[in-house]
Amino acid sequence: MGQNILNKTFTSIKNLLVYQPVRLPDPFVLDETQQDGKNAADQPPLAGLAESLRQFEALLRYGERLGIFMKKTIEVLRTGQLRNKADLLKIEYMALEKQQAEIKALMLSNNNSEGGEPVISTSLEENQKIIEDIYTLPLNKDVVIRKLTIPGQPVIKALLIFMDGLADKKIVNMTVLKPLMMRPAREELYSADLVGIIIEEYLPSGQASRVGSFKEVKQAINTGDAVLLFDGIGEAVTVETKGFEHRGVDRPATEQSVRGSQNAFTEVLRVNTALIRSMLHSSDLVTEMIPVGERGHSNCAVMYLKSVANRELVAEVRRRIKGISTDLIIDSGMLEHFIIDFPQNPFPQTLSTERPDRVVAHLAEGRVAILVDGSPFGHIVPVSIFTLMHSADDFALHYYYTNILRIIRWICGFISMLLPATYLAISTFHQEAIPTELLLSITAARAQVPFPTFLEILLMEFSFEMIREGGLRIPGILGSTLGIVGAIILGQAAVTAKIVSPIMVIVIAVTGLASYSIPEYRLASAFRLLRLAFIFLAMAMGLVGMGCGLLVFTAVLCSMKSFGMPYMAPVAPKTIPGGDIILRTPAHMQQTRPDELNSQDVIRQGTISRPWTEEPPRGGGDS
Amino acid sequence: MNAYHMGKMGTAEGIALIFALVIPRVFLSGLSDVIQENGQILWLTMLIYNMIPLLVLFMMVYVNKSVSGDIVAVCQYLVGKTGAWLIVLAYSGMFLGNSALLLRQYAEYTLTTSLHQVDFQLVVVWYAVTVGIICYLGVEALCRTGYIMLPVMVGGIILIVVMVSPFCVVYNLTPWQGNGIMTAVRSGINSVGFNLGVLSLVFLSSAFQNAKTIKAIAIYTMGGIVVLRIMFALVYTMVFGVAVGSEKAMPFFELARLVYINQYIQRIEALFILVWAIVGLLAIASSLYIGLYLIAVLLKLPTMRPIVPLGAIVVTHLAMLPPDIGYTVRVDQLLIRVSQLGIYIFPGILFVLALVKKRRGKSCSSD
Numbered sequence: 001m002g003q004n005i006l007n008k009t010f011t012s013i014k015n016l017l018v019y020q021p022v023r024l025p026d027p028f029v030l031d032e033t034q035q036d037g038k039n040a041a042d043q044p045p046l047a048g049l050a051e052s053l054r055q056f057e058a059l060l061r062y063g064e065r066l067g068i069f070m071k072k073t074i075e076v077l078r079t080g081q082l083r084n085k086a087d088l089l090k091i092e093y094m095a096l097e098k099q100q101a102e103i104k105a106l107m108l109s110n111n112n113s114e115g116g117e118p119v120i121s122t123s124l125e126e127n128q129k130i131i132e133d134i135y136t137l138p139l140n141k142d143v144v145i146r147k148l149t150i151p152g153q154p155v156i157k158a159l160l161i162f163m164d165g166l167a168d169k170k171i172v173n174m175t176v177l178k179p180l181m182m183r184p185a186r187e188e189l190y191s192a193d194l195v196g197i198i199i200e201e202y203l204p205s206g207q208a209s210r211v212g213s214f215k216e217v218k219q220a221i222n223t224g225d226a227v228l229l230f231d232g233i234g235e236a237v238t239v240e241t242k243g244f245e246h247r248g249v250d251r252p253a254t255e256q257s258v259r260g261s262q263n264a265f266t267e268v269l270r271v272n273t274a275l276i277r278s279m280l281h282s283s284d285l286v287t288e289m290i291p292v293g294e295r296g297h298s299n300c301a302v303m304y305l306k307s308v309a310n311r312e313l314v315a316e317v318r319r320r321i322k323g324i325s326t327d328l329i330i331d332s333g334m335l336e337h338f339i340i341d342f343p344q345n346p347f348p349q350t351l352s353t354e355r356p357d358r359v360v361a362h363l364a365e366g367r368v369a370i371l372v373d374g375s376p377f378g379h380i381v382p383v384s385i386f387t388l389m390h391s392a393d394d395f396a397l398h399y400y401y402t403n404i405l406r407i408i409r410w411i412c413g414f415i416s417m418l419l420p421a422t423y424l425a426i427s428t429f430h431q432e433a434i435p436t437e438l439l440l441s442i443t444a445a446r447a448q449v450p451f452p453t454f455l456e457i458l459l460m461e462f463s464f465e466m467i468r469e470g471g472l473r474i475p476g477i478l479g480s481t482l483g484i485v486g487a488i489i490l491g492q493a494a495v496t497a498k499i500v501s502p503i504m505v506i507v508i509a510v511t512g513l514a515s516y517s518i519p520e521y522r523l524a525s526a527f528r529l530l531r532l533a534f535i536f537l538a539m540a541m542g543l544v545g546m547g548c549g550l551l552v553f554t555a556v557l558c559s560m561k562s563f564g565m566p567y568m569a570p571v572a573p574k575t576i577p578g579g580d581i582i583l584r585t586p587a588h589m590q591q592t593r594p595d596e597l598n599s600q601d602v603i604r605q606g607t608i609s610r611p612w613t614e615e616p617p618r619g620g621g622d623s
Numbered sequence: 624m625n626a627y628h629m630g631k632m633g634t635a636e637g638i639a640l641i642f643a644l645v646i647p648r649v650f651l652s653g654l655s656d657v658i659q660e661n662g663q664i665l666w667l668t669m670l671i672y673n674m675i676p677l678l679v680l681f682m683m684v685y686v687n688k689s690v691s692g693d694i695v696a697v698c699q700y701l702v703g704k705t706g707a708w709l710i711v712l713a714y715s716g717m718f719l720g721n722s723a724l725l726l727r728q729y730a731e732y733t734l735t736t737s738l739h740q741v742d743f744q745l746v747v748v749w750y751a752v753t754v755g756i757i758c759y760l761g762v763e764a765l766c767r768t769g770y771i772m773l774p775v776m777v778g779g780i781i782l783i784v785v786m787v788s789p790f791c792v793v794y795n796l797t798p799w800q801g802n803g804i805m806t807a808v809r810s811g812i813n814s815v816g817f818n819l820g821v822l823s824l825v826f827l828s829s830a831f832q833n834a835k836t837i838k839a840i841a842i843y844t845m846g847g848i849v850v851l852r853i854m855f856a857l858v859y860t861m862v863f864g865v866a867v868g869s870e871k872a873m874p875f876f877e878l879a880r881l882v883y884i885n886q887y888i889q890r891i892e893a894l895f896i897l898v899w900a901i902v903g904l905l906a907i908a909s910s911l912y913i914g915l916y917l918i919a920v921l922l923k924l925p926t927m928r929p930i931v932p933l934g935a936i937v938v939t940h941l942a943m944l945p946p947d948i949g950y951t952v953r954v955d956q957l958l959i960r961v962s963q964l965g966i967y968i969f970p971g972i973l974f975v976l977a978l979v980k981k982r983r984g985k986s987c988s989s990d
Contacts, residue, residue: 429737435888490794542737543894548900558771572636
């Protein structure tokens with residue numbers, strides 16, 4: 001039975017009087033990663049040493065036993081007692097194999113924990129383990145490991161490794177897999193230089209070379225080449241298979257740049273991840289694929305640098321995306337609503353970009369990128385309002401000029417938000433602040449306008465938004481032309497008809513122009529919304545109303561967080577400046593990553609990032 | 624989740640909070656009263672009433688370090704349950720009263736200076752709603768907003784001081800003894816209530832990192848405020864002199880009215896309304912927050928947010944009680960004197976008891 005109005009009223013009053021706060025879990029706060037330090041602190045100082053000693057003894061025992069077994073075998077062969085003692089040797093051999101299996105894991109971990117790059121092992125299993133460790137497999141879905149058997153006498157097991165999206169699969173199939181797997185099984189393949197024979201006779205590729213270390217292996221994989229590893233051989237073959245998208249993709253439509261990169265994301269997720277990989281050749285870069293949507297099953301790629309990004313941040317992003325329960329995610333904008341902290345707030349809490357170079361720059365700072373299948377826009381989290389005011393080619397220009405542009409952008413942001421409201425407040429409540437000549441001019445211009453200033457502003461704002469929206473919907477070049485023509489004709493006609501005053505046209509035009517200089521479209525939209533709110537506040541209480549509005553606006557922004565990071569960081573709360581807030585320092589002076597990101601590796605570059613300035617130049621000096 | 628939305632705050636947030644609580648009376652008639660009472664030596668009064676609360680804060684930090692827990696737990700341990708209720712309620716009353724009186728005074732001056740045709744009640748309610756929203760967002764948002772606005776507030780004051788420099792007459796500072804050194808000292812001791820807000824650092828100590836942070840905040844803020852206040856007061860005295868200066872009800876506004884740079888930049892006092900509206904609102908919000916926080920802690924409420932609208936309504940009604948601005952100013956002066964309880968008596972009692980209990984504890988353990 002439904003509740004009647006009395007019941008509902010009673011329940012509402014009861015809830016109000018006997019209020020109990022809703023129990024919510026703690027919100028996510030992006031703190032420093034303390035796991036590593038904690039683990040190190042928990043362990044006694046000599047624990048590592050004792051463990052090493054134990055492992056060393058195990059290896060020695062195995063070596064000693066192997067030596068004895070080999071001596072014994074030689075002795076047996078010399079004395080010709082093989083038939084009698086074969087069973088005994090077999091048992092001992094089996095025991096040795098068992099012992100070897102036990103210490104294999106030990107050897108693998110030792111190989112990986114050494115300070116330098118591990119060398120390629122003769123064991124295919126060991127090599128596979130190292131590759132899996134380097135690329136965080138199976139979490140990382142970018143790297144493909146293909147096991148294959150090369151027919152011949154003897155049969156050789158091999159591994160083919162390449163980066164999905166960076167390597168062209170057709171080239172991989174035709175120039176590597178087919179020639180190797182289709183070779184006659186009866187032919188002998190034994191040679192002292194098997195790698196040389198494979199390169200010379202079986203790999204029809206322009207570039208194929210042998211490498212001996214994992215450093216070279218990683219370099220090849222990260223740049224789109226395929227790598228072949230063979231069982232029993234401590235070398236690898238790299239084959240040129242590069243085939244990632246470059247210059248074929250479109251130019252950015254909403255984030256154009258004068259000097260920056262001219263590539264933009266497409267609707268194909270794999271192409272987008274490959275575009276990022278093609279700019280950030282790092283084995284640290286992890287791409288996790290998380291399916292979202294119970295019916296649509298769109299793939300969502302979460303990308304981060306595993307040695308830089310805060311682990312808790314990565315886990316939180318993963319948790320939020322996995323926690324989405326909906327039918328379908330078809331766009332990155334739609335995904336954003338599901339994962340941000342304050343979906344009701346119009347201010348963007350992620351940086352939405354169509355530029356791979358911007359994603360790469362932010363990944364290197366320790367942020368996390370989220371891409372959705374079918375959307376040419378990626379999200380970068382966490383962000384502050386200051387990040388949103390940066391543009392794509394800020395680092396492509398000299399920093400003096402960039403700083404001037406940034407100051408202009410901020411001024412434009414305030415103009416876009418406050419100019420009509422300020423005009424309204426001053427002309428309605430605080431006329432004394434206007435110089436007398438200007439006041440007379442405004443009064444004369446307004447004398448024949450029948451509407452109050454407030455209505456005039458709303459009328460003009462509505463017209464401006466109408467022209468903007470109409471211009472967007474009209475297809476092709478006609479849209480922008482009609483927008484300009486419409487604005488000029490309508491503005492002029494409105495002034496002539498004395499519906500609006502000329503100064504109002506100027507105010508609205510400047511405001512509209514200013515709103516276009518904000519680099520983030522969603523931020524510009526939020527400012528437009530706020531502009532309306534400020535117009536109402538100014539109408540009610542003049543500058544005092546605007547002051548109240550500014551204060552509440554700042555307080556709301558200060559209370560917001562983007563994926564655990566304060567939205568107004570690094571200003572409020574104040575953190576160590578990384579040299580790129582409102583103004584920026586030269587790239588070579590930005591030694592640390594943004595402090596507020598609490599990344600694992602705070603240092604971006606050494607104190608002296610240009611050591612060549614301290615070295616004597618080659619050749620003759622001035623003297 | 625911390626239901627009081629305390630968050631994590633550092634030195635910057637603390638400075639902003641104390642600045643917001645302590646500075647707003649520069650814009651009100653308090654300065655005129657001090658000039659009237661002390662004459663040209665008002666700087667000494669200011670120095671004294673800024674330094675005493677600093678010492679008191681250090682005493683309270685000691686108390687807070689000796690006894691763990693929030694302010695109610697500390698008071699309960701030292702003076703018993705009834706004593707704790709009395710002390711915390713008294714502090715809460717002082718802050719809420721401060722909030723109400725500031726609200727009334729700022730509303731009155733808004734009407735006088737800029738919004739002559741607006742209804743008084745609308746202004747009061749408007750301010751109360753703004754303050755309520757800010758308090759509802761929590762102390763972290765409040766303090767960070769204060770920190771962002773700090774350059775605007777300090778810059779505004781300094782700008783006015785610089786721009787009225789052509790009107791300064793240095794001879795107005797003579798005779799430097801004013802109404803007498805002892806008068807200034809006595810006045811300084813009696814006016815400490817202006818700076819009761821400093822103790823909010825102890826009340827909100829759990830939000831700050833440690834006692835060292837609290838001390839650093841207090842030293843930086845009070846040091847800065849002393850300089851700012853004395854500078855402003857001296858310029859004000861140099862511009863208007865003691866006789867005229869003690870008659871002005873709105874010192875900041877009166878100074879701003881004098882500014883004339885050229886025919887295009889004059890009468891800028893209207894623009895400075897933004898500055899003092901922001902200062903006033905932050906002060907009212909901070910006082911309201913501390914007052915409500917103390918009540919929430921005292922009543923052991925699970926969260927503070929539901930009482931914020933109630934607190935805002937109560938403060939609004941309190942603000943509307945005085946019949947006129949003259950009566951409000953007199954009540955405000957009374958509140959400043961009553962606030963001496965919160966500076967001298969309560970911290971004194973708590974400090975002595977903490978000291979005694981600590982010594983007793985030591986002697987017991989040595990036995």
